[in-house]
Amino acid sequence: xxxxxxxxxxxxxxxxxxxxxxxxxxxxxxxxxxxxxxxxxxxxxxxxxxxxxxxxxxxxxxxxxxxxxxxxxxxxxxxxxxxxxxxxxxxxxxxxxxxxxxxxxxxxxxxxxxxxxxxxxxxxxxxxxxxxxxxxxxxxxxxxxxxxxxxxxxxxxxxxxxxxxxxxxxxxxxxxxxxxxxxxxxxxxxxxxxxxxxxxxxxxxxxxxxxx
Numbered sequence: 001x002x003x004x005x006x007x008x009x010x011x012x013x014x015x016x017x018x019x020x021x022x023x024x025x026x027x028x029x030x031x032x033x034x035x036x037x038x039x040x041x042x043x044x045x046x047x048x049x050x051x052x053x054x055x056x057x058x059x060x061x062x063x064x065x066x067x068x069x070x071x072x073x074x075x076x077x078x079x080x081x082x083x084x085x086x087x088x089x090x091x092x093x094x095x096x097x098x099x100x101x102x103x104x105x106x107x108x109x110x111x112x113x114x115x116x117x118x119x120x121x122x123x124x125x126x127x128x129x130x131x132x133x134x135x136x137x138x139x140x141x142x143x144x145x146x147x148x149x150x151x152x153x154x155x156x157x158x159x160x161x162x163x164x165x166x167x168x169x170x171x172x173x174x175x176x177x178x179x180x181x182x183x184x185x186x187x188x189x190x191x192x193x194x195x196x197x198x199x200x201x202x203x204x205x206x207x208x209x210x211x212x
Contacts (some may be wrong), residue, residue, distance in 0.1 A: 004056055005056070007056055007058075013060045016202050017116070026050075055120070056119075057116070062113060069124050129192045
């Protein structure tokens with residue numbers, strides 16, 4: 001078992017918080033290490049850096065009280081109550097984090113400030129476009145509660161409170177393809193890269209405090 005950080009943007013953090021997101025896909029970049037020859041004449045990566053049983057602590061955009069804006073995260077006092085997470089909107093008035101702290105990127109969030117812990121259940125190596133309809137839903141797609149006229153559950157026609165993706169797609173896969181391009185740039189879906197498809201359970205709490 002290994003502990004690793006994992007970065008999510010605000011909408012994805014909200015999807016984790018509302019339990020609509022239990023999968024994420026991360027691009028595998030060469031050199032891959034161990035490869036397997038497959039019938040289409042290409043090579044498939046075998047391993048990733050993430051394995052079942054690993055714990056991932058979520059990094060996200062954040063700020064603290066403006067009086068310590070001059071401090072690097074490594075030098076800050078460990079005060080989780082003084083952290084405010086950008087995904088939650090404006091900090092409550094008179095809270096320890098409400099006094100104008102500067103925006104800090106998630107990549108600079110220290111381990112002690114993380115509020116979400118993911119335990120990895122499964123990791124698969126696949127092409128991005130091999131994602132199934134069910135897996136696309138697990139990426140955080142809001143679904144209508146009732147089947148449509150064809151018996152399928154389509155992405156909801158209302159915006160999701162967590163803010164990810166668009167509405168009105170014919171399938172969760174189409175929704176996810178649009179979301180992928182929104183995050184990774186135009187034509188990112190069409191590039192069809194090798195990805196690690198990571199399934200996980202979400203736990204609210206810091207990795208060093210939550211009971212798993």
